[in-house]
Amino acid sequence: MKVSIELKNVVKRFGKVTALDNVTVTFGGNKIYGLLGRNGAGKTTLLSIITSRLFADEGEVLVDGEPARENDRAMRKIYMMGEATLYPENMRVGDVFRWTREFYPEFSLDYAFSLADSFKLDCRKKVKSLSTGYTSILKNIVALSSNAEYTLLDEPVLGLDANHRDMFYRLVIEKYAERQNTIVLSTHLIEEVSEVIEDVVIIDGGKIIFDGSRADLLAHGYSVLGSTELVNRYAEGRTVIGSESLGGMKKAYIWGKPEQDGVPDGLELSSVDLQRLFIQLTNARQN
């Protein structure tokens, strides 16, 4: 049996806008994924189609090999945390936990209450009375307590302060180490997740522009620094995804593997971090 969420040639249109343009991608293998994209790139649409909150116009979604559409068994394997608050707003925090357990039998009530305690979330409060930050915290606690095989977190740290974000990443790693499940972190905050994730899916303008390991992505991009003339000569015949100039100096970002030796004098080759590479890749497509 396949253990994965597969999207095959998925197309989603909203009126004249194509939000997902022939997307084929697989999440599985018990890894932590980063689903990275700028605002409006299609991250939420993609996750909503996986969880049948939206339906694709074309293509299909398979969960462990079975079509996901109108398939309760498949849906119970996936928990999605997103911007929408799906609990009745008069419900109290503690009841949200008990309610979710009805749909997710692996849900751990003890764990949920202990996390609420660590985050100082009052379980007697009504959902509608929570601040933006605490609403996010509640949703994250529910997601992490669900113990679903696939946990999809859409912009999970929205509204969380630095201390709570730090706590959140620690909990994600601990949960992953304990359950060995598949976790998808969908975010535009690349720097924060760059060491947490193992695989990367970059979506831009509704298209998947990279799908592979983080290590592989980093090995494919580098920068070259030197005088404008030398850098321009070096860049000829290579894939330049961006550049910056200061005075007579130029830095070009190159897509490809750098040569081990034979670097011309006066040029300096450096590795590029995930965020910088992401910015260059997603800028390159727009221009």
Next chain:
Amino acid sequence: MINFTGDRPIFLQVSESIEDGILSGVYPEESQIPSTTEIAASCRINPATALKGISLLVEEGIIYKKRGLGMFVVSGAKEKIREKRKREFYEKYVVQLIDEAKKLGFSEAEITYLIRRGFEGEH
């Protein structure tokens, strides 16, 4: 707690920080080191990265696995790390020192003098 810098792969920094702990006596020989999960969670890094750093130390014979218990420091690990770091010393420090010295126009005698001064502790 490990403070990462941006210039080298994280898994290397994980293994170096454990080596530092062994050298300074935080992890005595035959004592247990933190688990992959503990390292990953406390450093906010992917467990696979932490495992890669630990595996490197296993390959080098600095730590070993006790089945069902965890990872332990090999007896003689301290000496092994010292030997390895001595071998790396020339490439890592001397070459860079000479490089910078040449850029600044220091003579060999001046550098020798500075090193002697450093040893005598007159900063």
